[in-house]
Every structure is written in C-alpha cells, then in structure tokens.
Amino acid sequence: xxxxxxxxxxxxxxxxxxxxxxxxxxxxxxxxxxxxxxxxxxxxxxxxxxxxxxxxxxxxxxxxxxxxxxxxxxxxxxxxxxxxxxxxxxxxxxxxxxxxxxxxxxxxxxxxxxxxxxxxxxxxxxxxxxxxxxxxxxxxxxxxxxxxxxxxxxxxxxxxxxxxxxxxxxxxxxxxxxxxxxxxxxxxxxxxxxxxxxxxxxxxxxxxxxxxxxxxxxxxxxxxxxxxxxxxxxxxxxxxxxxxxxxxxxxxxxxxxxxxxxxxxxxx
Amino acid sequence: xxxxxxxxxxxxxxxxxxxxxxxxxxxxxxxxxxxxxxxxxxxxxxxxxxxxxxxxxxxxxxxxxxxxxxxxxxxxxxxxxxxxxxxxxxxxxxxxxxxxxxxxxxxxxxxxxxxxxxxxxxxxxxxxxxxxxxxxxxxxxxxxxxxxxxxxxxxxxxxxxxxxxxxxxxxxxxxxxxxxxxxxxxxxxxxxxxxxxxxxxxxxxxxxxxxxxxxxxxxxxxxxxxxxxxxxxxxxxxxxxxxxxxxxxxxxxxxxxxxxxxxxxxxxxxxxxxxxxxxxxxxxxxxxxxxxxx
Ligand SMILES: Nc1ncnc2c1ncn2[C@@H]1O[C@H](COP(=O)(O)OP(=O)(O)OP(=O)(O)O)[C@@H](O)[C@H]1O
Ligand SMILES: [Mg+2]
Numbered sequence: 051x052x053x054x055x056x057x058x059x060x061x062x063x064x065x066x067x068x069x070x071x072x073x074x075x076x077x078x079x080x081x082x083x084x085x086x087x088x089x090x091x092x093x094x095x096x097x098x099x100x101x102x103x104x105x106x107x108x109x110x111x112x113x114x115x116x117x118x119x120x121x122x123x124x125x126x127x128x129x130x131x132x133x134x135x136x137x138x139x140x141x142x143x144x145x146x147x148x149x150x151x152x153x154x155x156x157x158x159x160x161x162x163x164x165x166x167x168x169x170x171x172x173x174x175x176x177x178x179x180x181x182x183x184x185x186x187x188x189x190x191x192x193x194x195x196x197x198x199x200x201x202x203x204x205x206x207x208x209x210x211x212x213x214x215x216x217x218x219x220x221x222x223x224x225x226x227x228x229x230x231x232x233x234x235x236x237x238x239x240x241x242x243x244x245x246x247x248x249x250x251x252x253x254x255x256x257x258x259x260x261x262x263x264x265x266x267x268x269x270x271x272x273x274x275x276x277x278x279x280x281x282x283x284x285x286x287x288x289x290x291x292x293x294x295x296x297x298x299x300x301x302x303x304x305x306x307x308x309x310x311x312x313x314x315x316x317x318x
Numbered sequence: 319x320x321x322x323x324x325x326x327x328x329x330x331x332x333x334x335x336x337x338x339x340x341x342x343x344x345x346x347x348x349x350x351x352x353x354x355x356x357x358x359x360x361x362x363x364x365x366x367x368x369x370x371x372x373x374x375x376x377x378x379x380x381x382x383x384x385x386x387x388x389x390x391x392x393x394x395x396x397x398x399x400x401x402x403x404x405x406x407x408x409x410x411x412x413x414x415x416x417x418x419x420x421x422x423x424x425x426x427x428x429x430x431x432x433x434x435x436x437x438x439x440x441x442x443x444x445x446x447x448x449x450x451x452x453x454x455x456x457x458x459x460x461x462x463x464x465x466x467x468x469x470x471x472x473x474x475x476x477x478x479x480x481x482x483x484x485x486x487x488x489x490x491x492x493x494x495x496x497x498x499x500x501x502x503x504x505x506x507x508x509x510x511x512x513x514x515x516x517x518x519x520x521x522x523x524x525x526x527x528x529x530x531x532x533x534x535x536x537x538x539x540x541x542x543x544x545x546x547x548x549x550x551x552x553x554x555x556x557x558x559x560x561x562x563x564x565x566x567x568x569x570x571x572x573x574x575x576x577x578x579x580x581x582x583x584x585x586x587x588x589x590x591x592x593x594x595x596x597x598x599x600x601x602x603x604x605x606x607x608x609x610x611x612x
Contacts, residue, residue, distance in 0.1 A: 115514055117513065117514070136516055145507045147510075147511040149508065149529070151607075160525075161515045164512075192605075205511075212516075
C-alpha cells in the first residue's frame with residue numbers, strides 16, 4: 051500500500067504480544083477459566099487458538115483485546131502494559147458487526163474516521179480495501195442486503211483499514227456455510243500475506259487451523275491451560291493458498307491425526 | 319468419469335433446438351386464504367383493508383337499525399354521525415378544538431420524548447445510571463397518571479399546563495422503560511467493535527448506540543403517542559372548555575350521542591393519521607432498515 055495510515059507496528063525486536071501468567075477467575079474465584087497461561091506472539095505470524103468448547107479461548111482473546119481483564123498476570127503489547135481496548139488490536143467477531151446504518155463503504159471508512167485519518171487518504175484507503183475484499187460493486191449497499199460472507203468481508207476491511215498491529219478473530223467464519231468459509235479462508239491468507247499482520251484466530255475447526263495458521267496453541271479444559279504449542283513446520287515456513295496442495299503435503303495427515311487425538315483426549 | 323460427462327454434454331448439444339417445446343408451466347398448489355405467514359400483495363392488502371372497514375361500518379349501520387326505534391337516538395347511524403361531524407366543523411368551529419387537542423398532544427409528547435429518550439438511552443448504556451434512576455422510575459410507572467388529576471388541578475387550575483402535565487406524566491415513565499429496553503437490546507458486539515476500534519465513549523454513544531437503537535426507539539414513540547390520546551381525552555373531560563374531549567363531554571350532558579360519536583371518529587382518524595406519518599417518517603429516516611422487497 052503506497053498510502054500510510056498511522057502504523058501501530060513499531061520497529062523493534064520486542065514481541066507484538068507477551069502474555070505472562072494470565073489467570074482469569076469467574077464467580078468470585080470459584081471458577082478458573084484460565085490458569086497461569088503464558089505465551090508470546092511472533093511478528094507477522096498467524097496463531098490459531100484451538101481447544102474444546104469452554105476451554106477459555108474466547109476469554110483469552112477478549113483479555114488480549116482489552117474487553118476483559120485478567121485476575122492475575124500481565125499483558126504487554128510491544129513491551130507496553132495493556133490497559134483496556136485500543137485500535138492497535140483490531141477485533142473481528144463471529145457475530146456480524148458491520149453497522150447496519152452505514153453502507154459498506156461508510157463502514158470501512160468509519161474505523162479510520164475514529165482514528166482521524168485525513169479525508170482524502172481515508173477515501174483512497176476505503177476504495178482500496180473494498181477492492182481487496184471484492185466488494186467495490188457493493189460500496190453503496192447497506193449490510194442488510196449483503197450475504198453473511200459479504201458482511202464479514204466488510205468487517206475484515208474495516209479492521210484492516212485501521213492498520214492495527216494485531217488482529218484478533220473469534221471464530222470469524224463460524225456462521226458461514228462451507229463454501230463461503232473456504233473462500234474467506236483463502237481471502238484471509240491473501241490479505242494477511244499482503245498486509246503483514248500478526249493474527250490470532252480462534253477456531254474449533256482443526257482443518258481450518260492447519261490451513262490458516264503458522265502456529266497452533268492448543269488449550270486444555272478446566273482449568274484452561276496451554277496443552278501444546280505447535281509450530282506448523284511441515285509447511286516449510288510458507289503459507290499454502292491452495293488447499294489441495296496443502297492436503298498433499300507430507301506431514302499434513304499426521305498433524306491432523308495428532309490434533310484430533312488431542313481433542314478426543316480433552317472431551318472424553 | 320470425465321468421459322461420461324463429455325458424453326452427456328454432447329448429447330445436450332445434439333438436441334434439435336428448434337422443435338423443442340417449452341417445458342409445461344408449473345402449476346403451484348391452490349393457495350388458501352389462511353396461508354401461514356404469507357404476505358398479501360400491496361394491492362390485495364388494500365382491498366382487504368377496505369373490506370375490513372366496510373364490515374365495521376356495516377355492523378355499525380346494522381346495529382343502528384336493529385335498535386328499537388325509541389332508543390335509536392342513542393345509537394345513531396353513520397349518516398347521522400357524519401352530519402354531526404359536518405355540523406361541528408361548519409357551525410361550531412370544531413377545527414379549533416381539534417387543533418388545540420393536537421397541540422396539547424404535540425407539546426406534551428415532544429417534552430416527554432426530549433427528556434425520556436435521552437434518559438432511557440443513558441440508562442440502557444450505563445449500569446450506574448440505570449441503578450440510580452430505575453427503582454424510582456419503576457414506582458412512578460405503577461402510579462396511575464389519572465390519580466394526579468386532583469393535584470394538577472390544585473396546582474395549575476383547569477389550564478393547559480395541567481393537561482399537558484397529565485399527558486407528560488402518563489407517557490414519560492413508560493417511554494423511558496421502552497427506550498431503556500430498546501437500547502439494551504442492541505447487539506453488544508456493536509459497542510465492543512467500537513471499543514476495539516478506539517472510539518471514545520462519546521463516539522460510541524452518538525455514533526453507534528444511538529443509530530443502532532433509533533429505529534426501535536421510534537417504534538416505541540409511535541406506540542406511546544397512542545397512549546397520549548387516551549390521557550388527552552381524560553384530561554379534557556375533567557376540566558376543559560375546549561378540545562375534542564370537552565366537546566364530547568358537553569354533548570354527553572345533552573345526550574347528543576351523534577356528537578360524542580363524531581368525536582370518537584375524529585380521534586380514531588387522527589390516530590390513524592399519526593401512525594401513517596410515523597411509519598412514513600421511519601421509512602425516510604432509516605432507509606437501511608426498510609424491509610427488502612423480494
Ligand atoms: N462471564 C462469565 N461468568 C462466568 N463464567 C464464564 C464467563 N465467561 C466465560 N465463562 C466460563 O469460562 C469458560 C471459558 O469460556 P470461553 O467462552 O472462553 O470458552 P471457549 O473456549 O471460547 O469456548 P467455545 O469454543 O465454546 O466458544 C467456560 O466454562 C465459560 O462457562
Ligand atoms: Mg468462544
């Protein structure tokens with residue numbers, strides 16, 4: 051992109067996110083959703099949070115986003131202690147959050163308006179990102195008349211246009227049907243590749259996790275802990291856009307088998 | 319596999335395209351009058367609405383003629399009510415009463431909305447504000463507005479202020495609780511999306527919560543203005559020289575049932591008009607919310 055909005059990614063060796071000993075208790079301390087969880091995110095990596103239902107993936111993501119606070123522990127973004135939500139961490143929700151009272155174009159513009167990006171640059175970036183998510187023909191359409199996948203693409207464009215350092219996604223394609231989901235996954239790989247973002251995506255779909263992620267953090271349940279931290283080395287440091295190609299790679303089947311076994315262990 | 323697909327494709331191409339007849343028209347099953355959730359066309363809806371109104375007026379007329387002749391005075395026909403209406407407008411300056419009634423509704427409802435809508439929105443947004451006001455407002459909601467009439471008459475006398483105050487009291491507490499519900503009902507992710515985009519509280523309030531809740535709030539207002547009319551008639555019956563209610567009350571004293579009914583019809587017509595105006599305004603104000611026609 052030749053135009054530059056405010057960049058939330060400083061040039062340092064400090065990890066974009068460092069979570070140290072995060073514990074989250076609910077119900078006055080009688081229920082531990084997360085228990086002493088520590089990890090770092092790496093620059094320009096896609097990390098998938100995988101684990102059985104109720105293991106605390108959403109809780110962890112919302113703590114990173116600043117929408118919830120941990121009971122114990124510390125959270126640093128580029129070495130700075132996190133206090134509440136901020137535009138350095140963009141979030142895409144499972145529920146459609148494109149605003150129904152704004153057209154697709156106004157939606158994408160909205161995030162940049164909040165950041166006070168000058169009008170001319172804002173407009174150019176908006177059109178750019180609408181094109182990137184293939185919605186330029188629907189610029190003046192209200193979300194009501196868009197399909198679920200299109201609404202989610204509006205949300206994606208709105209978040210990317212703000213140029214956050216970290217993008218957080220909570221089952222972003224969970225409500226979409228199989229074929230649209232697949233299209234969205236491809237689009238996402240393409241966009242992340244292009245925009246160079248650090249991403250955390252929650253998914254309960256093991257195949258999706260392997261396809262999208264450079265690294266999988268597997269959570270165990272009750273209390274929520276990190277069961278395994280798996281770098282997807284079998285991809286050889288690349289992202290594979292063609293799903294068919296990925297399926298043929300040596301190591302794919304073995305990893306999938308392993309993840310399913312871990313999942314079974316958790317839900318038994 | 320690809321071979322057999324090719325074969326089927328070529329067999330399609332081989333069909334002589336000229337003597338192919340169009341497929342027979344599909345005959346859908348007979349549509350019943352009572353189809354679940356089937357929406358009639360606009361045209362049909364207006365025909366049905368007309369029939370419904372006709373049935374109402376028919377019953378009315380039948381009721382009139384079935385009443386024994388000695389008592390018919392107390393159940394006037396449509397024609398009689400119509401001429402009473404004409405007489406009211408032509409000879410008794412009824413337009414003045416109608417406009418003063420509308421004015422009372424307008425002023426009181428504007429005041430109730432100007433205060434009630436912001437309070438309801440703030441209560442819906444912020445738990446502390448809700449905790450501050452809600453218990454007290456709930457108690458107020460249970461007080462019948464009519465019970466304030468003696469108090470208002472002592473304070474203001476039989477003035478316009480008294481009537482407007484009564485309408486205001488009758489509407490505002492319900493309006494606040496409806497707006498509160500409308501505001502809490504918005505998708506919580508809208509606010510969270512705003513937070514993660516770095517929006518200030520003011521921007522989230524005015525740029526996200528308000529537009530998200532406004533169509534529902536507008537609907538609540540439309541419903542509450544109907545309640546306004548109820549209290550208007552009570553207020554004007556109790557102590558007024560002018561207004562539709564006062565005209566009806568005076569007519570009652572002389573057993574002029576046709577005039578009373580003319581008043582009822584007028585209020586009904588004004589109510590219908592208000593509803594149409596609100597719906598039309600909602601269409602213009604919230605184009606994103608307009609039902610898609612398939
Ligand atoms: N506000 C809350 N109060 C009490 N318990 C909560 C609250 N929010 C979450 N929990 C509990 O914390 C645990 C983790 O919840 P979380 O939503 O993070 O799970 P998850 O991994 O995202 O599950 P899923 O895959 O079903 O979305 C669950 O057992 C849940 O019941
Ligand atoms: Mg979840």
